[in-house]
Amino acid sequence: MIDAPTPSGDAGGPSTLLDVSQLRTTFETARGPLTAVDSVSFSLDRGETLGVVGESGSGKTVLVRSIMGLLPGRGTTTTGSVALDGIELVGAPSEALRALWAERISMVFQDPMSSLNPVQRVGNQITETLRVHQRLGRRDARAKAVQLLAQVGIPSPAERARAYPVQLSGGMRQRVMIAIALACGPELLLADEPTTGLDVTIQAQILDLLEDLQSTRGMAMILVTHDLGVVATRTDRIMVMYAGRVVELAPTRRLFSDMRMPYTEALLNSTPRLDQASHTRLRAIEGRPPDLVDPDPGCAFAPRCDYATDQCRTQVPPLTADEHDAAHLFACWHPRGTPVRAVAPSRSGDG
Amino acid sequence: MADAVREAPLLSVRDLHVSFTKGGHTVQAVAGVSFDLQAGETLGLVGESGCGKSTTGRATAQIIRPTRGSVTLGGVELTTLRSGRLRKERTRLQMIFQDPVSSLNPRRRVIDIVAEPLDIWGTATGTERTRIASEMLEAVGMDPALTAQRYPRQFSGGQCQRISIARALCMRPEVLVCDEVVSALDVSIQAQILNLLEDLKRDYSLTVLFIAHDLAVVKNVSDRVAVMYLGRLCEVATSDALYASPAHPYTAALLASAVEPDPDAPRRHAPLDGEPPSPLDPPSGCRFRTRCPRAAERCALEEPQLRAIGPGREVACHFPLAGDDGPPTAD
Numbered sequence: 001m002i003d004a005p006t007p008s009g010d011a012g013g014p015s016t017l018l019d020v021s022q023l024r025t026t027f028e029t030a031r032g033p034l035t036a037v038d039s040v041s042f043s044l045d046r047g048e049t050l051g052v053v054g055e056s057g058s059g060k061t062v063l064v065r066s067i068m069g070l071l072p073g074r075g076t077t078t079t080g081s082v083a084l085d086g087i088e089l090v091g092a093p094s095e096a097l098r099a100l101w102a103e104r105i106s107m108v109f110q111d112p113m114s115s116l117n118p119v120q121r122v123g124n125q126i127t128e129t130l131r132v133h134q135r136l137g138r139r140d141a142r143a144k145a146v147q148l149l150a151q152v153g154i155p156s157p158a159e160r161a162r163a164y165p166v167q168l169s170g171g172m173r174q175r176v177m178i179a180i181a182l183a184c185g186p187e188l189l190l191a192d193e194p195t196t197g198l199d200v201t202i203q204a205q206i207l208d209l210l211e212d213l214q215s216t217r218g219m220a221m222i223l224v225t226h227d228l229g230v231v232a233t234r235t236d237r238i239m240v241m242y243a244g245r246v247v248e249l250a251p252t253r254r255l256f257s258d259m260r261m262p263y264t265e266a267l268l269n270s271t272p273r274l275d276q277a278s279h280t281r282l283r284a285i286e287g288r289p290p291d292l293v294d295p296d297p298g299c300a301f302a303p304r305c306d307y308a309t310d311q312c313r314t315q316v317p318p319l320t321a322d323e324h325d326a327a328h329l330f331a332c333w334h335p336r337g338t339p340v341r342a343v344a345p346s347r348s349g350d351g
Numbered sequence: 352m353a354d355a356v357r358e359a360p361l362l363s364v365r366d367l368h369v370s371f372t373k374g375g376h377t378v379q380a381v382a383g384v385s386f387d388l389q390a391g392e393t394l395g396l397v398g399e400s401g402c403g404k405s406t407t408g409r410a411t412a413q414i415i416r417p418t419r420g421s422v423t424l425g426g427v428e429l430t431t432l433r434s435g436r437l438r439k440e441r442t443r444l445q446m447i448f449q450d451p452v453s454s455l456n457p458r459r460r461v462i463d464i465v466a467e468p469l470d471i472w473g474t475a476t477g478t479e480r481t482r483i484a485s486e487m488l489e490a491v492g493m494d495p496a497l498t499a500q501r502y503p504r505q506f507s508g509g510q511c512q513r514i515s516i517a518r519a520l521c522m523r524p525e526v527l528v529c530d531e532v533v534s535a536l537d538v539s540i541q542a543q544i545l546n547l548l549e550d551l552k553r554d555y556s557l558t559v560l561f562i563a564h565d566l567a568v569v570k571n572v573s574d575r576v577a578v579m580y581l582g583r584l585c586e587v588a589t590s591d592a593l594y595a596s597p598a599h600p601y602t603a604a605l606l607a608s609a610v611e612p613d614p615d616a617p618r619r620h621a622p623l624d625g626e627p628p629s630p631l632d633p634p635s636g637c638r639f640r641t642r643c644p645r646a647a648e649r650c651a652l653e654e655p656q657l658r659a660i661g662p663g664r665e666v667a668c669h670f671p672l673a674g675d676d677g678p679p680t681a682d
Contacts, residue, residue, distance in 0.1 A: 055537035155625075169626055170400075199399035199564065204608040204621035226538065229610035233618050256614045270542035271612050272571040278590040279549065280571060284542035288507055 017187060017220050018044040018067070019083040023090070025059075025066045028075035031293045036062040038244040040080075041319070044220050046187065051231030051252070052224045053267070054241035057289050060224045063241070064190045066090075067222075068107050069097045084188065102133045106186035110193035112173035116165040122176045123149070123161025129183045148179040153209055171202035175209070182213060189214070192224045207234060228268060232256065237327075240264045243290050243300035246319055250328040260322065260335035263301045299333070307334045359426075360387035361558050362411070362444075362526055367420035369403070369410045378630050380406040381417070382582035385657065388526065393552065393559040395573030395590065397566060397605075401627060403582040408528045408562045412446045413437060424526065442472065445519035449531035451511035455503040461488070462499035465517045472522070487517040490554070492547060509540035513547070520555060527552075528560045533568060545572055566609050570594050575663070578602045581627055581638040584657055588664045598660060598671040601639045637669070645670045 025037040037059040044050055054060040065071050066078050069089055082089040084105055089097065109115045117125055126145035130136045136144065142161075149157035152175040165173055174194060181189060191210060195203035211234055214221050225231055231238055231252070238255045240248040240263065248261040259265040269283040287304040290296060299317050302308040311333050322328040369381040381403045388394050398404045410417040413429050422429045427440055448454050455464055466484040469475045475483055485495035491513040503511055512532060519527060529548070533541040549572065552559055563569050569576055570590050577587045578599060586599040597603040607622040623642050628634055637655050640646040649669050657667040 055539060171626060200566065200605060200608040200610075201399065201621065201623045202626065203610070205624075207610075208621045227610065228612035232610065232612050232614045233616055253614045256612075267538060268612055270539045272542070272545065272565075272567040273613075274567050274570060274594060274606065274609060274611055275613075276567075276571065278570055278573060281549070282542035282546055282571065284546055285539035286543070288509065288540065 015045045016043050017046045017048075017085055019081070020067065021081040021083075023063070023066060023078070023080035023082060025062050025071065025076065025078045029293060034293045035295075036244050036292065037066055039319075040241075040246055042239060042246065042249060044188070044222065047214075047218045047220055048237070049214065049221045049223060049235045051235035051238040052222060052241060053226070053228055053231060053238060055226055055267075055289065057243070057292065058241040059244035060226075060241050061192055062244075064107070064192050064222060064224055068101075068105060068190055069094075070107070102129055102181075102184040102186065104186055105188045105190070106181040106184070107190040107192065108174070108177050108181045108194045110196050112170070112177040113165060115177060116173060118165055121162050121164060122168070125176070126161075126180050126183055129180055133184045144183070145179075148183055149176070151213070152176070152179045152182075153205070154179075169202075171198055171206065174198065174206055178206075178209065178213070182217070182219075185217065187219060189219055189221045190224070191221060193226070194223070195230065196226070203230075228271060240267070243295070244292060245300065245331065246329075247301065247332070248330045249319070250330075254325070254328055258328070260328065260330040260337075261301075261332045262305050262307050262334075262336060265336055266304075266306075299331070307336075309334065358389065361390040361425060362388040362560075363421070363423045364407075364411055365421040365423075367407065367410055367422065368418045369406050369415065370418045373631075376631050379582050379633070380630060381410060382633075383420075384579070384582075384584055386577055386584065386587060388558050388560060390525070390558050391552075391556060392574045393561055393572055395569035395576040396560060396562045396579060397564065397569045397576060398579035399564060399605075399627065401581075401630065402579045403630075404562045404564075404579050405530050407579070408446065408530045408560060411560060412444055412528050413441060414446065442468065442522040443524050444526040444528065445522065445524040446528040446530065447512075447515050447519050447532050449534055451508060451515045451532075451535075452503065454515055455511055457503055460500050460502060461493075461506075461514055462495070464503070464514060465521055467518060468522045474522070483521060484517075487521050488514075490520065490551065491517045492543075493517070507540070509536050509544060512536065512544055516544075516547070516551070520551065523555065524557070526558045526560065528562070530562045531564065534563065534565065541568070548572060566594075566605060567611075578605065581630055581633055583638055584667060585639065586666045586668075587657065588666075592664060596672070598664065598666040599639075599668050600643050600645050600670075600672060603672055604642075637667075645672075 021041045023037055023040040027034045027036060040063060052060045067082050078090055080090060123145045126148055127141035130141040130144055146157045146161055149161055154160050154172060154175050195206050198206060223231060223235060235252050237251050239246055242263050248264045266285045270285055272282060285304050290300050298313040298315055302312040317331045317333045319329050319331045365385045367381050367384040371378045371380055384407055386394060396404045396407060409415045411422055417430055424440060424444055429437065429440060432440060462484050465487050466480050469480050469483060485499065488495045488498060493513055533544050536544060551557060561569060561572050573590045575587060576590050576593045578585045578601065580601050585601045593602065597606055604622040607619050625642055628641055634641050636652050637650040640650040655667045655669050657665045660666050660671060
């Protein structure tokens with residue numbers, strides 16, 4: 001297992017599936033260029049699960065769309081490198097990308113209703129993928145579609161294949177999306193908030209499903225979420241993003257036991273938890289995320305950070321490895337040094 | 352808290368029913384819900400989408416009129432009041448919604464949005480109106496000098512939610528009904544708003560019905576929690592007791608489904624298969640029985656009623672979990 005991201009230009013070890021280096025995506029806006037993803041580098045092994053965590057505007061969705069090559073061309077600039085098993089995706093012609101989509105790299109989106117075709121039966125949406133990419137005949141494609149729907153846990157799959165998306169619940173639609181994404185056996189699945197908007201009991205089902213499918217197929221996955229709870233027990237490593245940059249990247253357990261970047265710590269402390277007593281005062285992060293069109297110099301988190309100094313306000317901290325732990329990277333001038341657990345000062349009842 | 356709750360409740364909801372007619376079918380969105388709010392307490396109402404929790408909140412606030420049942424606020428029956436008198440009484444009970452941006456008029460300035468209830472009721476005009484609205488903005492953590500003359504679009508979701516709260520507090524209501532007020536917000540902003548609600552509850556002696564789907568959020572703000580499934584209440588208990596030892600199998604399943612930001616949290620497989628049945632055709636007897644691991648014949652025949660199983664603790668289940676494994680006993 002390769003924990004540390006390989007330096008740019010290096011193809012990585014034999015087990016490396018994805019190598020992202022100095023990725024930067026900029027949108028033209030009326031107010032000027034907005035850098036949504038900046039200087040992102042990491043690599044992913046075959047079969048590995050990476051959690052990408054961030055709040056809105058952190059760049060997590062733009063990052064996976066940049067990797068997939070799914071951003072609109074006009075007004076969008078992506079630079080840097082995304083190598084999937086040695087094949088460069090940034091700047092690749094759309095035909096080349098299309099050949100990789102579904103078969104080697106696939107994506108599940110947050111809102112299945114808007115990603116499914118509302119006027120096509122869900123079975124046909126799966127067979128379409130199979131017929132285009134795997135050149136299956138009509139009958140074989142149909143049989144495989146029903147088999148896939150069964151694999152993603154849809155009851156009476158042959159019957160449900162004839163349903164339109166609107167006739168299915170949110171959880172069922174997300175299962176259909178997963179069936180489509182997995183139809184051609186990709187090596188890498190990008191899952192962008194796949195359970196946001198679903199109820200907790202359904203979320204648990206979908207996360208279990210993704211995990212089961214991933215381990216039986218040996219597929220790598222990037223699981224994007226705003227919820228540290230979703231990635232805490234289901235990932236090998238976690239990458240935390242803030243204002244378009246990676247601010248911390250570590251193996252999952254190490255991240256939780258030894259948070260170095262104050263933002264990661266603050267994000268955890270502001271999350272209400274079931275194991276806290278009622279009326280526990282949350283440690284909210286004051287202020288709000290920065291303007292990405294006209295960013296201040298220095299660390300983007302500095303204006304909200306308890307530990308910020310003049311250096312933080314003037315110089316962007318580079319993502320560097322812990323001196324004792326090459327797998328743990330963080331971007332901070334004043335990293336937290338001691339293992340930190342989420343302990344919020346508790347207040348006895350208000351009333 | 353438990354000792355202070357023996358007086359008459361400030362808000363009392365009894366046997367609340369709300370039905371909608373859809374394509375010739377009648378959906379019972381709320382099918383006989385009863386609860387009390389003691390002055391000064393926060394009752395959390397938690398459940399999954401479609402369980403009727405928002406409808407319960409709206410029917411409590413009389414934004415939609417219940418089909419049947421009673422809602423009394425300080426002894427006044429709201430369900431039979433006609434519009435003029437109802438509007439007057441309703442200033443004592445204010446509601447805040449999930450989407451703060453769409454619940455604010457984009458063409459009005461912040462100060463006018465906050466002061467709107469004062470204008471409607473003619474409570475205050477001129478400098479007094481500005482003073483009250485500015486005080487409310489300050490109470491929600493916004494500087495009136497910087498914000499009063501601006502428009503909602505110039506603010507983030509979290510700030511718009513603060514503006515909605517300021518507007519709701521303007522008439523000094525006794526009861527606040529919060530419907531998923533933090534679900535659209537980022538975690539760091541959500542924590543700010545939850546802390547703000549706790550502060551305001553104390554400073555303005557508010558009584559709160561807090562409706563949300565997020566179990567951890569509900570636990571954080573609530574003194575007591577009611578769990579809802581398919582139009583009925585499953586369980587009502589003090590917040591810490593309910594989370595420590597759920598008595599209803601549905602509560603237990605909800606808690607087991609929740610994810611915690613802790614890599615050492617026990618890994619459990621999704622405890623519930625399938626999805627809730629359609630409210631158009633709810634199961635006979637207990638509405639949860641089709642997904643319940645403890646369901647028995649009796650559950651299909653007889654609908655369990657909410658009954659006390661301990662101090663401050665009620666459950667609607669023939670075979671509650673409540674601590675021991677022995678045969679369930681009433682009381």
